[in-house]
Amino acid sequence: MTTIPAEYGLVLATVLFMLGLISLLIRRNIVFMLISVEIMLNAAGLAFIVAGSRWSQADGQVMFLFILTMAAAEVSVGLALILQIYHQLKTVNSDEASKMKG
Amino acid sequence: MSNLLWLIPALPFAGSLILIVAGSKLPKKYVPLIGSGSVGVSAFITLLIGMEFITSESGSVIKQVLWQWIDVAGFSPAFGFHLDSLSLVFIFVITFVGFLIHVYSAEFMAEDEGYARFFAFLNLFVGSMLILVLADNLLLLYFGWEGVGLCSYLLIGFWYQEEKNGSAARKAFIITRVGDTAMAIGLFMIFKTMGTVNLVDIQGQATSVWTVGSYEVTLIALLLLGGAVGKSAQLPLQSWLPDAMAGPSPVSALIHAATMVTAGVYLIARTHVVFELAPTAQFVVGVLGAVTLLMAGFSALTQYDLKRVLAYSTISQIGYMFLALGIGAWSSAIFHFMIHAFFKALLFLAAGAVIMALHHEHDMFKMGGLRKKLPVIYWTFLIGAASLAALPLITAGFYSKDQILWLAWAGEKGNTWFFLAALVGAFITAIYTFRMVFLTFFGEEKTQVSHVPGSLINIPLIVLAVLSTGAGFIEVPHSLGHLQWFTDFLSPLLPITIIRPGIESTEWMIQLLAAGLSIGGAGLAYYFYGVRPSLHIQIKNAIPQVHNFLLKGWRFDSLYDWTFVKPFVYLSNVNKNDLVDWPFNALVTVAGFIHRLFAFTQSGILRWYLIGIVVGAILILTLGILI
Numbered sequence: 001m002t003t004i005p006a007e008y009g010l011v012l013a014t015v016l017f018m019l020g021l022i023s024l025l026i027r028r029n030i031v032f033m034l035i036s037v038e039i040m041l042n043a044a045g046l047a048f049i050v051a052g053s054r055w056s057q058a059d060g061q062v063m064f065l066f067i068l069t070m071a072a073a074e075v076s077v078g079l080a081l082i083l084q085i086y087h088q089l090k091t092v093n094s095d096e097a098s099k100m101k102g
Numbered sequence: 103m104s105n106l107l108w109l110i111p112a113l114p115f116a117g118s119l120i121l122i123v124a125g126s127k128l129p130k131k132y133v134p135l136i137g138s139g140s141v142g143v144s145a146f147i148t149l150l151i152g153m154e155f156i157t158s159e160s161g162s163v164i165k166q167v168l169w170q171w172i173d174v175a176g177f178s179p180a181f182g183f184h185l186d187s188l189s190l191v192f193i194f195v196i197t198f199v200g201f202l203i204h205v206y207s208a209e210f211m212a213e214d215e216g217y218a219r220f221f222a223f224l225n226l227f228v229g230s231m232l233i234l235v236l237a238d239n240l241l242l243l244y245f246g247w248e249g250v251g252l253c254s255y256l257l258i259g260f261w262y263q264e265e266k267n268g269s270a271a272r273k274a275f276i277i278t279r280v281g282d283t284a285m286a287i288g289l290f291m292i293f294k295t296m297g298t299v300n301l302v303d304i305q306g307q308a309t310s311v312w313t314v315g316s317y318e319v320t321l322i323a324l325l326l327l328g329g330a331v332g333k334s335a336q337l338p339l340q341s342w343l344p345d346a347m348a349g350p351s352p353v354s355a356l357i358h359a360a361t362m363v364t365a366g367v368y369l370i371a372r373t374h375v376v377f378e379l380a381p382t383a384q385f386v387v388g389v390l391g392a393v394t395l396l397m398a399g400f401s402a403l404t405q406y407d408l409k410r411v412l413a414y415s416t417i418s419q420i421g422y423m424f425l426a427l428g429i430g431a432w433s434s435a436i437f438h439f440m441i442h443a444f445f446k447a448l449l450f451l452a453a454g455a456v457i458m459a460l461h462h463e464h465d466m467f468k469m470g471g472l473r474k475k476l477p478v479i480y481w482t483f484l485i486g487a488a489s490l491a492a493l494p495l496i497t498a499g500f501y502s503k504d505q506i507l508w509l510a511w512a513g514e515k516g517n518t519w520f521f522l523a524a525l526v527g528a529f530i531t532a533i534y535t536f537r538m539v540f541l542t543f544f545g546e547e548k549t550q551v552s553h554v555p556g557s558l559i560n561i562p563l564i565v566l567a568v569l570s571t572g573a574g575f576i577e578v579p580h581s582l583g584h585l586q587w588f589t590d591f592l593s594p595l596l597p598i599t600i601i602r603p604g605i606e607s608t609e610w611m612i613q614l615l616a617a618g619l620s621i622g623g624a625g626l627a628y629y630f631y632g633v634r635p636s637l638h639i640q641i642k643n644a645i646p647q648v649h650n651f652l653l654k655g656w657r658f659d660s661l662y663d664w665t666f667v668k669p670f671v672y673l674s675n676v677n678k679n680d681l682v683d684w685p686f687n688a689l690v691t692v693a694g695f696i697h698r699l700f701a702f703t704q705s706g707i708l709r710w711y712l713i714g715i716v717v718g719a720i721l722i723l724t725l726g727i728l729i
Contacts, residue, residue, distance in 0.1 A: 025712055033708075098706030 009050030016043035111232035118225035125218025134208035137221030145197035184238035192235035202562035209558035227253035240299040258349040270348040281332015288325030323383030330366030347409040351454025360443035388428020392523035395421025399530035431509040432596035441502040445489035448566035452483040471547035482563040489570040491532040494617035498574030532623025540631035
């Protein structure tokens with residue numbers, strides 16, 4: 001079994017992260033923004049896994065488990081918020097949800 | 103017994119506290135019981151301590167230190183009392199006359215809705231005044247000094263619904279504050295040079311610290327005089343006292359005649375060592391007294407308001423006390439203070455009863471013929487008036503004023519001008535006093551009597567009338583039997599006036615002159631207001647400007663209005679937007695601007711915030727890498 005160099009994994013994680021970030025910035029739909037955040041979280045998780053395998057340590061996998069748990073919690077809260085926003089504003093466009101303008 | 107000393111001021115304070123806290127809830131009949139009762143018990147304790155003091159060997163003092171008040175860097179005034187013969191005279195007058203006035207007020211103020219408030223303030227006043235005269239250091243004296251000033255303010259403005267009473271109260275407070283500031287500076291200077299404010303220490307060390315007539319001691323004496331002049335309504339700070347008559351009559355009797363206004367006399371007598379070291383300042387005291395007694399006397403001749411005549415008369419009589427202090431006749435000044443407290447309190451209380459009987463009519467020209475309707479008031483007022491006019495032999499006022507006249511003539515520091523001023527003053531006093539008597543009680547009745555005063559008003563009047571007559575016999579001049587109880591009583595503390603040699607033989611001539619002038623003045627008043635009442639109107643119409651000038655109290659109010667009040671109001675108007683506020687307002691403007699700038703970034707659009715976070719993260723990371 002040939003090992004994949006750690007650099008490849010990290011590059012993949014960076015690309016994933018940037019994709020998530022860019023889509024987070026350009027999307028107006030809150031549901032898609034939530035998905036983008038999930039992508040970024042998984043990119044971070046991937047970086048942990050790669051680093052863990054590079055140093056042959058279990059810490060990376062443990063951190064991924066944490067991220068997974070947190071992501072699950074975040075999604076449940078986030079979806080609940082999105083439902084509330086839709087319920088109140090009849091839209092999922094984040095630009096229109098600007099009631100808290102200073 | 104002497105360790106009960108602290109109770110004398112503490113009881114009125116306790117009475118005041120009870121009345122302030124629970125006065126409105128107490129049944130009405132308990133209010134005067136607490137108010138007069140506390141002062142009455144104080145008076146009783148004063149009597150007991152006074153007996154012990156007199157029977158003990160002369161020159162002894164009673165000291166009682168309650169606690170250390172302040173103790174920092176050598177400045178350690180105690181909260182302590184010091185009773186010597188001078189304080190004893192004062193606490194005697196304050197508690198006894200005070201008690202009689204409280205009893206009088208129980209009936210006089212009975213219809214007033216501020217009944218409990220009145221007694222609370224009056225008790226607070228008595229307590230503060232007792233602190234003033236019992237204090238063993240100048241700082242505690244100053245505490246009492248300000249306390250009585252506050253009570254004077256509260257009681258002049260007692261009927262606060264009327265605007266003019268409020269402004270009279272403020273006027274009194276502000277003008278006396280001018281003097282008090284001078285006194286405070288004098289106090290600081292005493293501490294700076296001596297390192298102590300204790301009165302006994304000052305008395306003991308003054309001669310070793312200062313040389314006679316040195317610049318510093320003169321300045322201190324003049325600053326102390328400033329405080330005395332403000333409180334005692336002497337020139338040039340006298341203009342508040344006539345307006346202070348806006349307060350109820352018992353207040354005028356207690357505060358503005360018998361006790362508080364003589365605090366200046368007490369202060370100068372108490373610090374007489376300082377004044378003896380500063381002959382210039384002492385001479386100024388005498389000059390101020392002489393000028394004030396004449397000016398106020400002339401003003402009193404023209405007043406319409408019964409209480410204002412008495413107010414100017416008070417200024418004039420305190421002028422006599424200042425004159426006595428100025429010539430070093432210390433005990434004569436204190437003697438005149440005591441007698442004046444008796445007869446002037448009597449006159450004010452009687453005037454208050456007259457005014458109450460006539461539906462709050464103050465104008466003497468609308469009174470008249472009250473002799474038959476109010477016999478008790480008439481007789482007591484007549485006795486008080488006789489004492490004020492110093493009718494010879496029978497009245498106490500004769501003995502006290504005669505002593506000042508004699509010493510102004512014969513004393514080492516007296517001179518002809520002082521003597522002439524006092525003599526003319528005595529003549530004017532007799533005229534305006536009997537002008538009051540004839541206008542109020544003789545002639546035809548002009549206003550109906552609506553209310554005849556009861557026994558609570560009559561009894562204090564009778565007691566004070568007895569004192570105004572009898573109290574003079576404790577000090578009888580050489581030519582009439584020579585009795586010096588009062589001077590001897592004060593002599594260990596206050597030095598005896600030195601008389602110029604070879605002048606004793608003229609004493610009976612001075613007395614005859616004074617007696618003749620006071621009887622002559624009374625006779626003149628009878629001629630003007632009893633025999634030919636039209637004459638004074640003719641005179642008034644012949645010289646209206648002079649009459650108006652005197653009626654307005656030598657136009658001092660206008661003078662101060664032009665020199666102080668108007669410029670002050672003008673400057674206040676200029677500075678309406680407060681110069682000092684500018685930097686603070688600028689701070690507010692800048693903060694507001696920055697706030698709006700940041701508020702602009704709070705657009706409510708989520709993606710802007712995200713960009714903010716990303717840019718921030720990149721910046722921090724870049725910095726982290728670079729550094």
